[in-house]
Amino acid sequence: MTLKFGVIGTGAIGREHINRITNTLSGGKIVAVTDVNNEAVKSVIDEFQLDAAIFPDDHSVIKDPNVDAVLVTSWGPAHEHSVMAAIEAGKYVFCEKPLAATAEGCQRIVQAEMKQGKRLVQVGFMRRYDSGYVELKRVLDSHDIGEPLMIRCVHRNTSSNENYTSDMAVSDTLIHEIDVLHWLVNDEYQSVQVFFPKKTKHALGHLIDPQIFILETKAGIVIQAEVFVNCNYGYDIQCEVIGEDGVAHLPEVSSVVTRKEGKRSTEILVDWKLRFQDAYDKELQDFMDSIRKTGKPNGPSSWDGYIAAITSDACLKAQQTGEKELIQSVEKPVFYQNTPQLSFKQT
Ligand SMILES: NC(=O)c1ccc[n+]([C@@H]2O[C@H](COP(=O)([O-])OP(=O)(O)OC[C@H]3O[C@@H](n4cnc5c(N)ncnc54)[C@H](O)[C@@H]3O)[C@@H](O)[C@H]2O)c1
Numbered sequence: 562m563t564l565k566f567g568v569i570g571t572g573a574i575g576r577e578h579i580n581r582i583t584n585t586l587s588g589g590k591i592v593a594v595t596d597v598n599n600e601a602v603k604s605v606i607d608e609f610q611l612d613a614a615i616f617p618d619d620h621s622v623i624k625d626p627n628v629d630a631v632l633v634t635s636w637g638p639a640h641e642h643s644v645m646a647a648i649e650a651g652k653y654v655f656c657e658k659p660l661a662a663t664a665e666g667c668q669r670i671v672q673a674e675m676k677q678g679k680r681l682v683q684v685g686f687m688r689r690y691d692s693g694y695v696e697l698k699r700v701l702d703s704h705d706i707g708e709p710l711m712i713r714c715v716h717r718n719t720s721s722n723e724n725y726t727s728d729m730a731v732s733d734t735l736i737h738e739i740d741v742l743h744w745l746v747n748d749e750y751q752s753v754q755v756f757f758p759k760k761t762k763h764a765l766g767h768l769i770d771p772q773i774f775i776l777e778t779k780a781g782i783v784i785q786a787e788v789f790v791n792c793n794y795g796y797d798i799q800c801e802v803i804g805e806d807g808v809a810h811l812p813e814v815s816s817v818v819t820r821k822e823g824k825r826s827t828e829i830l831v832d833w834k835l836r837f838q839d840a841y842d843k844e845l846q847d848f849m850d851s852i853r854k855t856g857k858p859n860g861p862s863s864w865d866g867y868i869a870a871i872t873s874d875a876c877l878k879a880q881q882t883g884e885k886e887l888i889q890s891v892e893k894p895v896f897y898q899n900t901p902q903l904s905f906k907q908t
Pocket residue numbers: 569570571572573574575595596597598601618619634635636637639657658659685686687733833837
C-alpha cells in the first residue's frame with residue numbers, strides 16, 4: 562500500500578521531504594508537484610528522478626485523483642489556502658509549520674476539519690519526534706527532577722537571509738519552542754513579554770536580533786526563550802529545565818572530540834536540515850504508517866497548530882507593545898481527543 566503525495570512548494574524543506582519520501586522512508590511516493598517557481602519544480606524532478614506530474618497550482622494538485630495526501634511546504638502565508646482546499650477535497654495533509662499565518666486562519670482549518678468529520682491534518686512540529694526531546698520528556702514525566710520551575714532555552718541560527726523579518730522570529734523560529742515546551746511539561750501558556758537586547762552587527766538593518774521571550778505557564782513555570790538568528794557560529798538548540806529536585810538538559814548533538822594543537826574541540830552543526838534529520842524522518846514515516854494502519858494521522862494535529870498560533874499571535878502583539886500580553890486559553894474539542902477512523906484507499 563503506497564500513499565501517493567502531491568507536493569505544494571519545492572523549496573528547501575519541500576526538497577528535503579521529497580528526498581526522504583523517495584529515498585529513505587517506506588510507503589510513500591511523490592506523484593504530483595507544483596511551485597510558483599517553475600525552475601524549482603523542474604530541478605526537483607530532475608534531481609530525484611521523480612515520476613510525477615507537474616501542475617500549475619495547489620488546487621490542481623489537490624484535485625488530482627492520483628493524490629492521496631498533500632504535502633504543504635510552500636511559504637507560511639500560503640499554507641491556509643492549500644490546507645483548506647485539501648480538507649474540502651477530503652485529502653490527507655502534512656503541513657509544515659506554521660499551519661496558517663494567524664490563529665483565526667488556524668481556527669478556520671480546525672472548523673473545516675471538524676465539519677469534514679475526519680482527522681486529516683498533521684502539522685510539521687518535528688521536535689516531538691526528536692529523540693533528545695522525547696528522552697527529556699520521559700525524565701520530566703518520571704518526576705526525577707521534581708516539578709519543573711523554570712526553563713531556559715536558546716534557538717540560534719547561523720544567519721538569516723534578507724527575507725527574514727522580525728515577526729518571523731516568532732512565526733518561523735520560536736514557533737518550534739512554543740509547540741514543544743508546553744508538550745514537554747504538560748502545561749499551557751498564560752502570558753508572554755518580549756525583550757530586545759543590544760542588536761548584533763550581523764543582522765540586516767530591518768531585523769531585530771536577538772530577541773528574548775519570557776513565557777509563563779498556567780502552573781507558574783517561567784520560560785526564558787532566546788531567538789538569535791544571526792549568532793554567526795552555528796545552528797544551536799538548547800533547552801534546560803530547572804526542577805525542584807534537579808536540572809535536566811536536552812542532550813547535545815553527538816560529535817567527535819578532537820585534541821589538536823593545544824585545543825580540545827567538537828564541531829557544532831551549522832544547518833537546520835541536519836539537526837533534526839531523524840525527527841523529520843520519523844514524523845513523515847509516522848504520518849504514512851498511521852494513515853495506513855488507523856486511517857488517520859497520529860502526529861501533531863491542526864488543534865496543535867491552532868494553539869501554537871494563539872501563543873504566536875500573543876508573542877507578535879508583545880513585540881509591538883513591549884507589555885506582558887495574556888494568552889487566551891481554549892478548550893480542546895472532543896474531536897481532537899478521540900477521532901473516528903478513516904478507510905485508506907489501497908493500491
Ligand atoms: N519544520 C522545520 O524545521 C522547517 C524547516 C524549514 C522550513 N519550514 C517551513 O516550511 C515552509 C517552507 O520553508 P522553506 O525553508 O522550504 O522555504 P523556501 O522559500 O525555500 O521554499 C518555499 C517554496 O514554496 C514556493 N511557494 C510559495 N508559495 C507558493 C504557492 N502558493 N504555491 C506553490 N508554491 C509556493 C516557493 O516558490 C518556494 O520554492 C515554511 O513555512 C517554513 O516555516 C519548516
